[in-house]
Amino acid sequence: MAADDLLTLKAAAEQYSVTYDRLRRAAWDGRLPTEGTGHARLVRSEHVETFLREGRVVPGREAPPPKRTAPPLGKIIAVALLKGGTGKTTSTLNLGVALGQRGYRVLLVDTDHQCSLTSAAGLNPAELAPEQTLFGAIQLWTTQLREDLHNVIQTSPAGVDIVPASIRLSLTERALHLQNRREYVLQSILAPVAPQYDIVLIDTQPASSNLVHNALVAAHEVIIPVEPEQLAVESLGLMLDQIDEVRRSRLNPHLKLCGVLVTQVDVRMTLHRDLLSEIREQFSSDLPVFNTVIRRSSKIAESQARHQSVLQYDPKGSGATAYRALAEEISREWE
Ligand SMILES: Nc1ncnc2c1ncn2[C@@H]1O[C@H](COP(=O)(O)OP(=O)(O)OP(=O)(O)O)[C@@H](O)[C@H]1O
Ligand SMILES: [Mg+2]
Missing domain, CATH: 3.40.50.300 (P-loop containing nucleotide triphosphate hydrolases)
Structure with missing residues (x-):
């Protein structure tokens, strides 16, 4: 896949006319896979399109499940x-x-x-x-x-x-x-x-x-x-x-x-x-x-x-x- 398919969350928000917060939340809770970390987090345009169409990215590209299945200790x-x-x-x-x-x-x-x-x-x-x-x-x-x-x-x-x-x-x-x-x-x-x-x-x-x-x-x-x-x-x-x-x-x-x-x-x-x-x-x-x-x-x-x-x-x-x-x-x- 070409490197120019990778966008920052801000650029993706602008390109797809959605709010930055919507993409950031999806990236945070795993519905939208990201590459890199922190402010350098990048998303693939095809993933953004799938997320906007289906609410999450296709199986197989989902974020790994949480490591713990027990209720959180809090x-x-x-x-x-x-x-x-x-x-x-x-x-x-x-x-x-x-x-x-x-x-x-x-x-x-x-x-x-x-x-x-x-x-x-x-x-x-x-x-x-x-x-x-x-x-x-x-x-x-x-x-x-x-x-x-x-x-x-x-x-x-x-x-x-x-x-x-x-x-x-x-x-x-x-x-x-x-x-x-x-x-x-x-x-x-x-x-x-x-x-x-x-x-x-x-x-x-x-x-x-x-x-x-x-x-x-x-x-x-x-x-x-x-x-x-x-x-x-x-x-x-x-x-x-x-x-x-x-x-x-x-x-x-x-x-x-x-x-x-x-x-x-x-x-x-x-x-x-x-x-x-x-x-x-x-x-x-x-x-x-x-x-x-x-x-x-x-x-x-x-x-x-x-x-x-x-x-x-x-x-x-x-x-x-x-x-x-x-x-x-x-x-x-x-x-
Ligand atoms: N075990 C260690 N060995 C060497 N250096 C350490 C160790 N623990 C902490 N330091 C260093 O000592 C300095 C002070 O540590 P730290 O910032 O964790 O203290 P702090 O209690 O949070 O300070 P503050 O009260 O200013 O918030 C830092 O430069 C840190 O890298
Ligand atoms: Mg401190």
């Missing part, structure tokens, strides 16, 4: 710690991809206006229109009390679905502050889509903001990534207080700690070894600390800079192996 997990740079975004992406590889239907949600998760997953936040991001979805809710994440969710080049962020998300803080029941906005927006996924992983900002509160209220469980450094260990205590406050204030009385994930461990450093055992001694009787530890690895940092998961960038390396082990450890109780 579990929402926030990845949170007030301290910056502890591996929240890295862990959200790589755990999400590792769970996806185990057959779980995964949705990532980027609630940080730094958009690190969005770009680490291979999307360019600057190319997204406001209504294609969480900002647009929150705006729709705060202005019209309507939720419509279906139009926002994209399949990322990392291979899992994502609700992307944009820098505009920083503008929502004030809007949320003025909003009635402001802690429940994310929960309300996620409610119609979460039941279609096994796992929804929410990446959060390193701040005590309305958006972080929203994530803790929407979540069933929290993963806390900490570096083995004194400041991170102290902020672990603060994070535990915050979870406790969310429970006691009845905003989310059943919020559970999924586990503390020790990241960026350099096993050669004595300080790291001491703090690692201190975390285990200080907290393990009360707190679940994952057996899986994420070691410091240049491949993990490189993968993020290349906008890929480490499972894609260095699938056989220690980083990918560790995140696969974490996915196995977390999903053991569901399997």
Whole structure:
């Protein structure tokens, strides 16, 4: 088939005088096969014609069936710690991809206006229109009390679905502050889509903001990534207080700690070894600390800079192996 049969979704929408959203939704739910990923997704003109005629493309060219046949778990997990740079975004992406590889239907949600998760997953936040991001979805809710994440969710080049962020998300803080029941906005927006996924992983900002509160209220469980450094260990205590406050204030009385994930461990450093055992001694009787530890690895940092998961960038390396082990450890109780 000639390469010029391939069109971008926008070009196909123009050529066939249909809305871009109609084609994007069909591409998203598998009725219209695509080639490439993210914004580079291309469609064949003959497939577009078949889709417009028959509502989906002919058997044999249909998207593969969902990997899991069991009802979705619909579990929402926030990845949170007030301290910056502890591996929240890295862990959200790589755990999400590792769970996806185990057959779980995964949705990532980027609630940080730094958009690190969005770009680490291979999307360019600057190319997204406001209504294609969480900002647009929150705006729709705060202005019209309507939720419509279906139009926002994209399949990322990392291979899992994502609700992307944009820098505009920083503008929502004030809007949320003025909003009635402001802690429940994310929960309300996620409610119609979460039941279609096994796992929804929410990446959060390193701040005590309305958006972080929203994530803790929407979540069933929290993963806390900490570096083995004194400041991170102290902020672990603060994070535990915050979870406790969310429970006691009845905003989310059943919020559970999924586990503390020790990241960026350099096993050669004595300080790291001491703090690692201190975390285990200080907290393990009360707190679940994952057996899986994420070691410091240049491949993990490189993968993020290349906008890929480490499972894609260095699938056989220690980083990918560790995140696969974490996915196995977390999903053991569901399997
Ligand atoms: N295990 C690791 N080994 C090496 N580098 C890592 C590892 N985990 C994360 N990094 C790097 O550390 C930096 C911070 O990681 P990340 O962005 O995941 O932290 P964060 O907690 O999300 O930060 P923020 O609070 O700013 O959102 C990134 O450059 C990332 O590539
Ligand atoms: Mg981050």
